Amino acid sequence: MVRFKVRYVVGEVKPAQNGGRARFVGVHSGIIKEEILKVVMAQCGSFGAALLRPMQIKYWNPETLSLVIRVPRESASVLVDTLRIWDKIDSHSITWNQYHIGGTIRSCEKQMIQFDEKYVIGKLTED
Amino acid sequence: MAYWDLNWYFNPLTSQDDYELLFQRAEELGYRGIALTFYQKDHFNLGNVPKPRTVGIDHVLAERRARQEKVKSESRKKKLFQKGQLEFATRLAIYLDTMEKAQMLSLNTQSFEFDIVSVEPQSDKLFQHACQNLDVDIITISCSEFSLPFQLKFPMISLAISRGIYFEVEYGPFISSEDKSIQVSNLLNLYRYTRGKNLILTSGMRVPEKIKRFTLPTLIRHPHDLECFVSMFGMSIENARDTISTHCLNVLNHSQARRTHKTVIDVMPIGKINRINELW
Numbered sequence: 001m002v003r004f005k006v007r008y009v010v011g012e013v014k015p016a017q018n019g020g021r022a023r024f025v026g027v028h029s030g031i032i033k034e035e036i037l038k039v040v041m042a043q044c045g046s047f048g049a050a051l052l053r054p055m056q057i058k059y060w061n062p063e064t065l066s067l068v069i070r071v072p073r074e075s076a077s078v079l080v081d082t083l084r085i086w087d088k089i090d091s092h093s094i095t096w097n098q099y100h101i102g103g104t105i106r107s108c109e110k111q112m113i114q115f116d117e118k119y120v121i122g123k124l125t126e127d
Numbered sequence: 128m129a130y131w132d133l134n135w136y137f138n139p140l141t142s143q144d145d146y147e148l149l150f151q152r153a154e155e156l157g158y159r160g161i162a163l164t165f166y167q168k169d170h171f172n173l174g175n176v177p178k179p180r181t182v183g184i185d186h187v188l189a190e191r192r193a194r195q196e197k198v199k200s201e202s203r204k205k206k207l208f209q210k211g212q213l214e215f216a217t218r219l220a221i222y223l224d225t226m227e228k229a230q231m232l233s234l235n236t237q238s239f240e241f242d243i244v245s246v247e248p249q250s251d252k253l254f255q256h257a258c259q260n261l262d263v264d265i266i267t268i269s270c271s272e273f274s275l276p277f278q279l280k281f282p283m284i285s286l287a288i289s290r291g292i293y294f295e296v297e298y299g300p301f302i303s304s305e306d307k308s309i310q311v312s313n314l315l316n317l318y319r320y321t322r323g324k325n326l327i328l329t330s331g332m333r334v335p336e337k338i339k340r341f342t343l344p345t346l347i348r349h350p351h352d353l354e355c356f357v358s359m360f361g362m363s364i365e366n367a368r369d370t371i372s373t374h375c376l377n378v379l380n381h382s383q384a385r386r387t388h389k390t391v392i393d394v395m396p397i398g399k400i401n402r403i404n405e406l407w
Contacts, residue, residue: 046306046311047307047308049308
């Protein structure tokens with residue numbers, strides 16, 4: 001029996017400047033979580049930060065800049081609305097593109113595979 | 128609707144006049160009764176169990192009763208309306224950090240002279256022991272810690288609820304602390320596990336040595352404020368009202384049943400009977 005419902009938010013972080021991907025190589029999931037909580041605190045206050053305290057960064061790829069965030073179902077809308085105005089990681093400007101929001105990690109896995117395929121094809125055609 | 132605040136941490140250094148300020152404030156806000164708590168953090172054994180008279184609580188309550196009687200006789204002479212007077216209960220709060228304390232409690236809580244007995248477990252094992260075996264009325268969950276010292280589990284909480292044990296949350300840290308997100312997060316977590324059942328809300332006020340009138344709103348809040356505050360976490364207003372009224376009365380009934388070994392007849396001295404409600 002499933003007691004706690006969650007939502008998985010899948011998306012991509014796009015650097016504001018072209019060729020800025022290399023700056024995020026040293027960024028880890030802890031920094032991402034702190035940055036998101038800072039934005040939530042500024043927008044929604046302590047209550048919003050408390051709602052998103054159980055948030056987890058399930059997957060972060062500093063190469064492709066793709067991200068999967070796990071959050072309780074009741075707080076999913078707060079996270080989605082906050083991510084739209086998230087514009088900084090560690091003093092680097094970024095924008096957030098959300099691709100998918102789902103209830104299971106399996107559906108996120110399918111989306112991530114499609115995303116990675118497009119990324120690889122994009123890289124190959126660049127070269 | 129009878130509102131109760133079951134947790135004012137007793138301070139023996141506070142004067143009677145300062146206590147009167149607090150009691151008057153509670154009456155103005157509409158509280159029916161309050162419980163003065165003695166917080167036992169150090170180790171104790173069956174030989175030196177704290178008692179209300181040794182700790183000083185009895186003295187404060189006796190003074191209060193004397194003043195109430197004086198006010199009552201004066202208003203009777205002047206034929207003035209006598210409003211309802213504040214009722215009192217005594218409470219022992221035990222900081223449960225060792226298994227020895229837990230074993231000592233499991234032997235004997237009926238003879239404790241305090242009305243209500245509560246524990247604050249500090250580990251998974253002690254929380255499990257408190258839910259399964261201990262004969263107590265309240266389990267206090269401190270929401271101000273970054274992470275709770277034990278993990279909340281459905282089976283344990285359901286077992287405690289079936290035994291008539293209530294879970295307490297103090298709203299004092301929500302007012303006084305700067306970073307409220309930790310308290311809110313812990314409270315949301317607790318609400319998710321209990322769904323509002325067997326939950327009581329208390330002020331957890333540590334009575335200061337000197338009380339100033341302008342600090343009174345930060346110490347005790349109006350019951351309607353608390354209903355709105357609790358309903359913010361997903362509870363309906365009716366359930367929120369229960370956390371400060373019906374559930375508190377249930378705790379008092381549970382404590383009486385615990386002290387009388389759940390018998391039908393109880394014997395007590397006349398001095399302990401509540402004159403307003405129960406004296407024939």
